[in-house]
Amino acid sequence: MASSFKARAQRALAGGLGAVAVATLAPLGLAQPAAAATTPVCISTSHPSLAAKLSRDITSALRGRTDTYALDVWDPHTGVSCSLHATYHFDSASVVKAAIMGAVLWKEKGKYLNSYELDNLYPMIRNSDNQAATNLWDYLGRTEINAFLRKVGMSNTVLGPGGYWGLTQITAHDEMKLLDALTDRTDVLTPKGKAFAQSLMASVESDQRWGTPYGTPKGVTAHVKNGWLPRATLGWRVNSLGIFNGSGRDYRMVVLTDNQSTMGYGITTIERVALQVHHDLGAISSTAGGAPSPRAVQQPLAQPGSDAPRVATGDGSAPFGSAKG
16 A cells, blocks of 8 residues: 555545645645645734744744645643644554554553553553554454544544554644643543553653654653654655653644655654744743743754664564555
């Protein structure tokens, strides 16, 4: 199942894109062109100037980038939300492991996780272990996973064919719903379940901590799940999900990319966005009374993309060529 623009366009139309978004689609059968660096829609009724600044900064960060990208940002403290191409579909690669984890925790809500679940959850998230993901994908079954997606409201997410979980079709908007379920929502997971999920995402191995954590302010904990997959069409898919909290901050970020020749290029695109989000939202701390106040932000010394692996190999979540479900 090669990820073609035709398939992406069909899924986008089925997902209910508006007339303006549909009008931007390229002719079916052609590779999707690089997304233009248009101003993201950032809004906040309580902090409109902050939202406007973040819009400008993200636009600047994406200027000149030639890959295809989508993003979604949400900060409950300031009410700032940003969305750019958030209904575009992308191959998930390994970020779908966060949804698999959520489905396991939802299945066992209010219960203790059994040894099989724990033995696979730890390596699946911390080390992005593919066999562990396959084990839990098969253990849950498509019906159980789809039930979890419906509960969370991820209506535009389409599971990959057969055992190809890495070809699950995701959108930035749906992935933000997943991050909400792992943080603020009270109707999906228990507090202990959410804390456990975040603890795993906060302890991924060091060489997988690139992407949305880039530029995380001092004193803030970064919880991340990344995916990185090259395929015969649309080049590399490089995706990053991040939850950031502590020291009076609480915000989350999704950046999805594809149509790039190297993994490093995708990481650079994500980290250019992440740096601006952390700079603008990380500079605001919510005091005990709930009023945001400026805080110093720790700036990284290196350039975005400098932490990309020197030897770029895919995450192995799907075959390079066609896949049959």
